[in-house]
Amino acid sequence: MLIGKQSWVFQNKPVILETGVTGGPFESNGALPEDFDLLYDDLWMAQDSYEKAHRLLMEKAVEIVLQKGNIQKEDIQFFLAGDLTNQITPTSFAARTNAIPYFGLYGACSTSMEGLALASFIVNYKGAHQVLTGASSHNAAAERQFRYPTEYGGQKPPTAQWTITGAGVALVARSEGLTGQFPYAVSATIGKVIDMGLKDPFNMGGAMAPAAVDTILAHFEDTGLTPDDYDLIVTGDLGEVGRETAYDLLQQQGCLMDKEKFQDCGLLIFKPDQPVLAGGSGAGCSAVVLYGHLLNEMKKGKYQKILVVATGALLSPLSVQQKDSIPCIAHAVAIEYGTVC
């Protein structure tokens, strides 16, 4: 149901019943290796291109969900997913493999919550018994497409971010008849494109921060909630620069919270001593941290209510070459952990 201008509430508590999370070598050595279901120790993953490795990350994440949940893919109605690659081929090829009716999404690094919002809406209104949704990225595939081939050894400023290698997939299902405790989607706020005129593709966190702030403020206005209603408000991949900027902007707007409550998936995923510049990014970043680490923490009792705000920079190499500024977007989904029936 629409509430306010741009938010939905999900009265029927669509449940995140199972998840699958895959990652690469940097993630193995990161801060959260135990929250992955499968980690590859090299970027090639026995494939003959990085793009095929990227596809494999998504295929395996889907496979893991099915295995863990003991679910047949025929019992899943839809697959809503996307990535950052031109024409989102890794996701579409994974959709060919799983053969589940498919909605391709493009929201850059906001894709994870674009997908979870739509999946929750569809399941909430019985448009499906259960659906899969997710997002993925691959560092080397992204580097050569968006920046330079890794072998070129190009220098980057400290504001640049490190595309994570990984895929996160969630099975969203109806709550009817489920006993026990589960994470479930409570509401979602869909973002507008915000562009403050920034043009530096090596400072995406700074460019995306205003979009995150716009969506967070819209969420609170639409729902009547405040930061006090959440145990954690976590952005997708603002990194160090973007997190600081977003926190300051929120404070300026009177949206006050302890800084500890305002985290970023791009900072959570890596150790401080890893050479990832301002932090992790990529369409997979918020997907793997939410569907791995954060849901595990909810199950352990650390958080009961969280707001996940996936942030996306909707640029392309061509739009940068044509001197366009960077249009950004953020979508938020509120998730609670508890009984659903």
Next chain:
Amino acid sequence: MLIGKQSWVFQNKPVILETGVTGGPFESNGALPEDFDLLYDDLWMAQDSYEKAHRLLMEKAVEIVLQKGNIQKEDIQFFLAGDLTNQITPTSFAARTNAIPYFGLYGACSTSMEGLALASFIVNYKGAHQVLTGASSHNAAAERQFRYPTEYGGQKPPTAQWTITGAGVALVARSEGLTGQFPYAVSATIGKVIDMGLKDPFNMGGAMAPAAVDTILAHFEDTGLTPDDYDLIVTGDLGEVGRETAYDLLQQQGCLMDKEKFQDCGLLIFKPDQPVLAGGSGAGCSAVVLYGHLLNEMKKGKYQKILVVATGALLSPLSVQQKDSIPCIAHAVAIEYGTVC
């Protein structure tokens, strides 16, 4: 509501209340110029790149919907749209201009019906009062990205298709309180990725035909309907080769209809003597033909019930270079014309 395996029915009759359709010079000289709201007589459209012209096509189509419907953009909750360009920048930049909360979609040339299916579902369940959905393409932007720069003068085989220049946008709204007759969405069938191993990017119609057939058969199985229940079954951009193939495959599967009933937007849009090889294609193709010509024909009484099956080839130039075959998909939406309250 889910019916069968992969279809929705929309009991509340989400209405296509208004449309905006823009096109370029080839479309001006095509078979349906009177069904466009705005036609540009050159491909540059006073912009300094084809990609910016592409963005303009979508921006203007949205503007036209708002003007024709006398609607403020603030009264529209969501914009669901996409195109074929890398990172769908023309659509995302248009979303920046209209500032409506935005779901970016990627379904290649199936995007139009992916968007209309989701828009109809959202409006049907009161996730919005009204939403915009659409798709667009630009011949020269697509040529240089997917094939060769036009100036190179590369030869193409007669199975190749001609990306149309245009954008089609629909305003989908709740039917409550509307008097009079309108086109409205009745049901939708979401396609699986189908890949028969074809690798020739200059014969996309042939590659996509099995996906169209799969979705059409799924639609009839899920809904219990037959071709007799429709006045027209129209594919997105199969072109001459794909239409023949799809019609043959349907006949082999026992799905029989007059060939006259089985049309293709890529063949309807151009005159037979235009040099467009096997016919039109592109994400805008089914969008402009449906939201322009076909809805006009429905209003004139030619058709009362149609099934629109937008077809997409989910390849990329890189996937072709890496010798992958072409994964294809098709999404169908059934539209009726009549009273809604």
